[in-house]
Amino acid sequence: MKRYALIVAGGSGSRMGSALPKQFLEVGGIPILMRTIDAFANMKDVPEIILALPENQIDFWRELIEKHNFQTSHTVVKGGASRFQSVKNGLDKLQGGGLVAVHDGVRPFTPANVLDEAYKTAEKTGSAVVAVELKDSIREIDGDGNSEAKDRAQYRLVQTPQVFGLKNLKDAYAQPEQSRFTDDASVFEAFGGKITLTQGAYENIKITTPEDMVFAEAFVKSL
Numbered sequence: 001m002k003r004y005a006l007i008v009a010g011g012s013g014s015r016m017g018s019a020l021p022k023q024f025l026e027v028g029g030i031p032i033l034m035r036t037i038d039a040f041a042n043m044k045d046v047p048e049i050i051l052a053l054p055e056n057q058i059d060f061w062r063e064l065i066e067k068h069n070f071q072t073s074h075t076v077v078k079g080g081a082s083r084f085q086s087v088k089n090g091l092d093k094l095q096g097g098g099l100v101a102v103h104d105g106v107r108p109f110t111p112a113n114v115l116d117e118a119y120k121t122a123e124k125t126g127s128a129v130v131a132v133e134l135k136d137s138i139r140e141i142d143g144d145g146n147s148e149a150k151d152r153a154q155y156r157l158v159q160t161p162q163v164f165g166l167k168n169l170k171d172a173y174a175q176p177e178q179s180r181f182t183d184d185a186s187v188f189e190a191f192g193g194k195i196t197l198t199q200g201a202y203e204n205i206k207i208t209t210p211e212d213m214v215f216a217e218a219f220v221k222s223l
Ligand SMILES: Nc1ccn([C@@H]2O[C@H](COP(=O)(O)OP(=O)(O)OP(=O)(O)O)[C@@H](O)[C@H]2O)c(=O)n1
Pocket: 008, 009, 010, 011, 012, 013, 014, 015, 016, 023, 052, 079, 080, 081, 082, 083, 084, 086, 087, 103, 104, 105, 106, 107, 206, 207, 208
């Protein structure tokens, strides 16, 4: 079955607060976004890669490609005002059937076996959403400052990639955007789709705040 990887890097990185958008920050001398793209390009069954970037960053991305002699084939599309809009813009460029993995451009360390398992599961069940068990305890809070312990065994931390049948995901993304859509699974589910979870990895972090860069550098050094 035809495989696509839609990598979304259209965000502003406000929580990172760096002058350079976080997807372009280097870890071990290589921009995060190149690491993310190459995680898919290094798979045995290489997907067709589509990258959503803010329009005003596309020329800079081309300069980085030259500077780093980055050879991995991919198609660039314009990002949108929200993650939902960036995914939608990417999906609009894709036609026909197959599977599409939507992945955050700032998750550069997704292991190959996690990617492979996600595509294989989605081929069987129609969806695969990568997730990990919680390591910490959790509490539910209410608006009055009260909190209550919850059973962490009943929760998962959701990562990307999130893989779906292309036609079904395009249909799901045709619905109006809602503020509760934090990922593709929530969009798919709101459209009536059933979610299958697959095993993620603790190193599959989303680089979001400055301390994530410290982990990222240390992780790369450990390889
Ligand atoms: N308009 C947007 C917003 C987010 N994303 C992407 O969605 C992923 C997860 O988002 P997040 O980590 O929140 O990135 P930012 O939105 O850039 O960060 P922040 O929320 O701190 O501004 C990132 O790869 C980001 O580039 C996107 O493609 N288009």
